[in-house]
Amino acid sequence: MAKDHNNVVEMVRQSPPVDTTEPYDPAWVAGKTIIITGGASGFGAGFAKKWALNGANVFVADVNREKGKELVEEMRKESGSEHHHFVYCDVTNWQSQVDLFRTAIKLSPHGGIDAVVANAGITDVGSTVDDPKGLDVKEPPEPVFKTIDVNIIGVLYTTHLAMFWLPRNDKSTKPSPSKLPPGPYTRDRHILLIGSIASLCPIPHQIQYGTSKHAVLGLFRSLRSSSFIHGVRVNLLCPYFIDTPIIPAAGRLLLAGGAMGKPEDVVDAGTRLMADSRIAGRALAIGPKVMIDDEWQLVPQNTKGGKEVAVWEAYADDFVEVDAFTRRFVGMLNSVERTRGWIGWAIDVAKAALYPLGLLK
Template identity: 40%
Template sequence: MAHISDDQLFEHNARVKDKVVVITGAANGIGKETAKRFASYGAKVVIGDRDIEGGKAAVREIEADGGKAVFVKCDVLSWDEQTAVFDTAISKYGSVDVVVPNAGVSETTKFGGVTLDKNGKPVKPKFLTMDINLTGVLYTVHLSLHYLKLNRKENDLKSIILIGSVASWMPIPGGPLYTASKHAILGVMRSLHLILELQSIRIGVIHPFFADTAIVPLPVKVVLAGIPLTPVPRVAGAIFYAATDPDPETSGCAWLLLDDGPVFRVKPDQFKQGVYQMIDDRANGLLKIAKGVTHYYRVSRDLWRLLGKQVVVLGLGAALAKVTWDRRELLASYIR
């Protein structure tokens, strides 16, 4: 299992010059950072997102830095709107070369908390998390299989990079739908790998630990205070590297960002050789940060950043006691 250092993540940047990159959910967070990175190396970026103001702002930032980008309003659950994103890429820039189905959500339904109707019968649950994180991604991938081939030239860079999670490998307590969707994303990549290899299309899936983005709610960030979060720029770098690495042997890989450490590359033949144990060991190791002065420094620093003056009012001692009290139970009860 190899690791990729930060100074390697963009070493193949010349491959994206004048290429066309389609990214969903790129108005904010990881998607926006990824779009800006590709554009900074000469790629033409097509952003699809429901957030109209955020999407337009992302385009303005890219253009202000000399890059090229266009925004298309897109709800990933709308087949027509997704198709419009790809059609825009073809009509404006002439091709589609890299696709990143980034749009996703956290747990949106309290699965297991059964609601009863007026007759005492269970109400049908809503599975929006599965719809967006899986069905929406499958729409994007399905469209990619067509549009990546249009106007294609020999030896062109062609990639599909999916966004998984550590939840693709281990359970998130209280988050069964999110966990299910991210396990599925890993399975989709593994299933498509050999098929796409025959077509010289790269595929990979990125697995970040919790990152400091809007998708992670404030209460969860409070629970995670003191635990190193995955830096957003490094996640974007992993996406970039997975898409641009010219070595065909690295297609079909999983790219793990388990904490604030380096990116790990897991090849297909390693998926069943201790990966689960390695992830479990590292995840459990993070919880050991709860001991020692270093932990309390990180907790106080993160709580001050998240809560500001509230920490002064409540008292740092009380805040620390509350946060360190049974973290896992707090996280599970919030998601439930």
């Protein structure tokens, strides 16, 4: 059969599908210099600690000086390395990000940057787009789009600077889909974008957040098909609601009866993408750990042929089956809620009430 030179699937330049059951070695991050924006807390802090323990040189960038410095001190003690640094950075400020990258180049043990994680992000802050308040005023108030500034403009600044500096690391290597494992001390050119399940599915009343995370998905899908020109691999994480203190009591009440993902599964998925330099142009969604069959139907534990998963590929075949992932993922979550029933709902409501009192962590 003659090759179709206009095949957009091939033009995307993805590596083969990610087998999340295949083992990988976190130590493959050893020697890499990695910048993490919003790295002082949440997923960013989880990535930073994990990668520092496995030999990476980590730059934690954040607006929270106290948390950032405390985290880096902890990383230095636990890893035994002084090559971890906190750099104050307001991602919405271009010069602040420029200074971050220049500092990383200056302090990097090998004088270059191997990977950048555009992790800084916030939930809906500022004007509520769908709130009808203020209809009796003559002039509409100017909206506050802080979430857009952080989650879109900040991410674009980070990506722009990453695309400038990563190819200039003369010790880095271009991504290869070789079946051979990367091994330790493999230089890299990698941008890891942090989206959300809101990149794929709408969340009511989270207009700015949903818009911004759809934008991150659009950035990923566009960038992965052109970044290969400069030898830069681009990957994406799309976490579902993850069981962390960032979810307020109201959010927990909304989710009561369902299930949430675990932070360690997000860190593991991010570490796989960061460590395995063969993976390019792939997106991983992280949700609750469940046992499913080949049709994404929930099955009891230890079911023959079933597999326990918390990480799925999203948009793996999006040029072929655009909505297949979303349909299957939402169907699986609905099955979780039905299985947990009223008991699961009651437990989640109790937890939501106890969280503001500091009785649960």
